[in-house]
Amino acid sequence: MKNISKNSKTKINHTGNRTGSTEHLVRSRINKLLTDAAKNPVTTVCAGAGYGKTRAVFDFLQQQERPFVWIQLSERDNSPARFWENFINTVTQYDISLAGEYTEIGFPDTQEKNDRFQTLRKAALMDKPDIIVFDDFHLLEEPSVLNFMERMINDITPTDMMILICRNLPKVNINTHQIKGYISDIREADLSFSESELTDYLRRQDLFVDGQTIREIYKDTQGWAFSVNLVARSLKRVPNYFGYVKNTLKKNIFELMETDAWNIVPDNLRNFLVRLSLIDHLSAELIGILVDNNEELLYGLRNQSSYVRYDGYGGAYQIHHLFLDFLRTKKDILTDEEIHETYKVAANWCMQNNFKIDALRYFEIIGDYESIVSVFHTLPPVFPLVVYKPPYKFIDYC
Helix, strand or coil: CEEECCCCCCEECCCCCEECCCCCCCCHHHHHHHHHHCCCCEEEEECCCCCCHHHHHHHHHCCCCCCEEEEECCHHHHCHHHHHHHHHHHHHCCCHHHHHHHHHHCCCCCHHHHHHHHHHHHHHHHHCCCEEEEECHHHCCCHHHHHHHHHHHHCCCCCCCEEEEECCCCCCCCHHHHHHCCEEEECHHHHCCCHHHHHHHHHHCCCCCCHHHHHHHHHHHCCCHHHHHHHHHHHHHCCCHHHHHHHHHHHHHHHHHHHHHHCCCCHHHHHHHHHHCCCCCCEHHHHHHHCCCCHHHHHHHHHCCCCEEEECCCCEEEECHHHHHHHHCCHHHCCHHHHHHHHHHHHHHHHHCCCHHHHHHHHHHCCCHHHHHHHHCCCCCCCCCEEEECCCEEEECC
16 A cells, blocks of 8 residues: 655556656546546546556546545455555554554444544544545455445545546445446546547657558557557557557567466356357346356456456446457367357347347357348338339339
């Protein structure tokens, strides 16, 4: 955990570590989004790996008048004792007296302890309001730690400001605040570089490229901060995006994904990820059917891949477009039966949910022509019904 003043000149990279480098683009668009989001007491910055979540939040906080407290979470914080120790160590850096009172309470694992904690916290904020950031919030899984965070979020006052940086929002019940509109959300689409930001970023690296090249880079990266950075590094060595650099970009990204999100997951999850790359609809309902409600596999899908995110608002999973491309190169690990079953289940789900064109495509892939005919009978008429009679002059009966 870190307490960082607004005057700090250090940089936090994507892992949460600070470095001395200042070679990055402060994006005014993102700062404005966060400024608007901060009108609510809680802001979630939720996106997959490499989207620059930490960097964006840090740049924004550097421009604020209020001091901020930065808590870098890890898997070790799933121990209540360790979580509380780190929390208190952070508080100690700016209020020793308050930290002592928190220590006396102990980890707030009861309602009485939590009430005492909230009373002390609110009193302290009246004298010295701050912004608290929880980075890598998605790593929290332990029920008592999540319960504490849930209460802390739900007890927040309109004058508080809390930012939760995560890949997926953990299982915390904050529906009341969401319904009331107290929570703002920043997502992958918001954090992705625009074409103009991509141009500005490359110019900051002393790389001046033409508009066509910018459009090609944007098409290939879709503004993913990690891949934009890789492109800039490659262009410094070979000042031509097409050919070598273009091909090397995807090769380097695939190598990273092989190490970061493929080699470390069990075989059954690898198999399932490749099956998902076959279809377009990643509804939680459909995925539940595909895994036959295997909770272990669903848990792995949510937590063991850096490039998969569950969107609780849309009730669907989001898989990074380049990770999908990577997974499609692994299709040969699937049997014909697995491929057929995946398309069949997806087609039936599409039919039930009125995605009939997609259902037709999936049925066509597996050669289920009987089902295709049944789908056609359910489609609304688009073209006028015509009957041909010799000498091939048509009569329109519609």
